[in-house]
Amino acid sequence: MIPDGGHHSRPMAASSFSSNTSFFQAAPEPHPMGMISPEIVSSFNTSPTNAGAEYSHPMGHFDAYLPGDFNFMPSNSAPRIVGMVEGGVDWLNLEFDSPNNADLQAQYQTGGLQAAYPNPHMSTAVAEALYNRNQQAIPAQLMPIRNQDSERKAPKSSEVQTAQQWPFDHTRNPESQKCRLPPLRDILHGTVLSNEPDNGVIIKSLIQLMSSPYLPEMDLSLDVSMMSALDLLKNSLELYFSEFHAVLPLVHIPTFQLTKVPTVTLAAMACIGAMYSDDQQGTEQSWSLSEICIQMIAYLGNGDSTNFYNSPYLIANCLHQIYSLGSGNRRLYQNADCSRGILIGCLRGMGLLQPRVSTELEREDLKNTISNENVAVEWLRWKDQEQEKRIAWSSFEYDCSLCTLTAKRGAVDLPELPHLLPCAEPLWDAPSPQAWAALYTRLTPTARGASTAKMLRNLLAGKGVPEDLPAWSKRLCAQSIGRLLWDIKQLDIMATSEYLRLPSLAAAQRQTKSTLLQGLNTLTESMYALSSTAELIHYNLTSLICHYSHLYSADEAMDLVVHIFRTSASHSKQRDPSLSSAKKRLAAILAKNPHKARNLAWHAAQIIAVASEYLVSAPCEIMRVFMGYIFILAFAKFGPQSSPETNYASCPVRLDLSNRMDGQRTAIATWIENGGPWGIGSVESIYSPGSLHAISEEARAMLRKMRFWGLAKKFSRILESFDFEAD
Secondary structure, eight states: OOOOTTSSSOOOOGGGOOSOOOSOOOOOOOOTTTTSOHHHHHTOOOOTTTHHHHOOSGGGGGGGSOOSOOOSSSSOOSOOOTTOOSSOOOGGGOOSSOTTOOTTOOOOOOOOOOOOOOOOOOOHHHHHHHHHHHTTOOOGGGSOHHHHHHHOOOOOGGGOOOOOSSTTOOOSOOOOOBOOOOOHHHHHHHHTGGGOTTOOHHHHHHHHHHTSSSOOOSOOTTOHHHHHHHHHHHHHHHHHHHHTTTTSOOSOGGGOOGGGSOHHHHHHHHHHHHHTOSSHHHHHHHHHHHHHHHHHHHHHHHHBGGGGGOHHHHHHHHHHHHHHHHSOOHHHHHHHHHHHHHHHHHHHHTTSSOOOOTTSOOOOOOOOOOOSTTHHHHHHHHHHHHHHHHHHHHHHHHHHHHHHHHOOOOSSOGGGSOSBOOOOHHHHTOSSHHHHHHHHHHSOHHHHHOBHHHHHHHHHTTOOOOTTSOHHHHHHHHHHHHHHHHHHHHHHHHHSTTTTOOOOSHHHHHHHHHHHHHHHHHHHHTTOSOOSHHHHHHHHHHHHHHHHHHHHTSTTHHHHHHHHHHHHTOOOSSOOHHHHHHHHHHHHHHHHOHHHHHHHHHHHHHHHHHHHHSOOOOHHHHHHHHHHHHHHHHHHHHSOOOOHHHHHHSOOEETTSOTTSTTHHHHHHHHHHHOOOEEBTTBSOTTSTTHHHHHHHHHHHHHHHTTTSTHHHHHHHHHHHOOTTOO
16 A cells, blocks of 8 residues: 555655556546446436335425426427537536636745644654655655666566456556656746745745655754744645545545655645635735645656655645636636646546446445554554555546536546445544554444445435445535536436437436435435534535436526526627527416426525535535525526516515425425515525616625635626616
């Protein structure tokens, strides 16, 4: 196993890898239905009218107002709107300002930060285990290049793997490919500082710190500028752990030590952490840390190809790509889009993503005892395996985010996802080998890491969700189902007359879509009972996935809403003729089936309700919240209107209240069936004067809460540009 940066000895040696598999590979086409067997789908007899009755899970009554099928147009026979993008919009490539807006021209001032991230203390047994395990290996990146070729030893015969039978198979042991590069410090000075008008002292010192593979262990108290740079780094890491770690628990905190983690990983963590700073200087420093990280990732990968198979390096790659997605900067987004293939290819090379066949046995962790003699070694071995699994799952979630934000196909094939889901967080956060061993033997195999295929299969067969399934695992199941629904929609779009001139696949996929949406409903309801903030975060993200999946699965309704708002935000002087057609088409679709239109409006309002209760600030969630608001606004403006008698005869129904509240389920079910006035947020009734403007202002206020991510500003500008008075 590759020891990560949390260990006392420096991680990985070049001798840990062999073979010459290339890591620059194009991602294969996904197999969208690879996770659902025919027998699962055939076991249901679901229709738009009996979905709730025939769903066997006891929570099936939820479908009284959460039906699985939302196809407004039975055959997609109507002509498409000329100029309208179906299947979503590449929001990251949408610019409202000049591309030369110099977003990266951040200016820095000298000054120090006083916060410091505390280093945990390790027991002697753990330190000794780390030392013994890694003493045999000297990191290749720490050795001078001139000595590596002359002193390279021939690999042992036991380390040489037999040739792959299939020429395209990945191997975990790549042959090291090194090239001579200028010193990293020179590259950073030439690129990062060139963007700094005042060549800030702190940034210079930060570059000096980050130019080494690891932070120095020497006393820096006599150098004021170096201490200021170190304080900046520590403060940024503190913000990372307090604001973002629970969203994506990649880092193993019990073994995290500042001087033992590669600087490239620290840079990626710090650029996200600094972004959450409340002051302008912290935000600007986030940009500089990001620039440092970009150069370090490229430098280390080009200098020694074995870094592509190094867990800390892949963590840095994944985190920085997530940062790039939410930055709102087109150059960073394009860099992330290009780098995704490298990240996924390296995970395949490490065997963390690998296709499986139906005859392959499903592995589960059934081990119930741990040797007390080697508990420290066993803990570190397990930690490495669990972290690699978490890297793969985190990269899959990043891949899903990129799909959602850009309307592009995923790079990760669903059948190649890890066999096991992540373990429960208390086990991952166990502070010592003894605590870990005690928890490990008491937890169920499901809590230690459930079988991915088994969980999805049982869920979609209506067997419910195990109580001991960790919250992040539930969220990952929701991501997998959401990806399947996304792939189904993409296939249906390609089948339309404008592309392949084939009959619509909507009717054929109706039962499958209903089953998948039912599974998302069940996952969401299974997470109502929460015991920690981390579980609350996973619940929020799962809920947003669920409700947003209902929206984008509803034929072209969401596509029309997006087209209307996006076109309205365009600064083109010529009026787009497709805008008027899209508005008429949306109004016709919503009027054709008002029950389903109101059902979708409830899902959109639930996105707002979840975000209002506890806001999780992450790139994809920004877009989902925005989508919820624009659908509500479109429904209010173009949707079916109730008669004046109905409006004043009944009390408005609040759509953004949780259905856990007494009487709320009944109230919503009645409203979906009969219609009537409704309200959301501070707007008591949608028919009140100025209600649309008030909802739009609340949407922008919500986006301002996620101001740390530059992407939120783009969506806010779209809302500002929409003319609610126009027909």
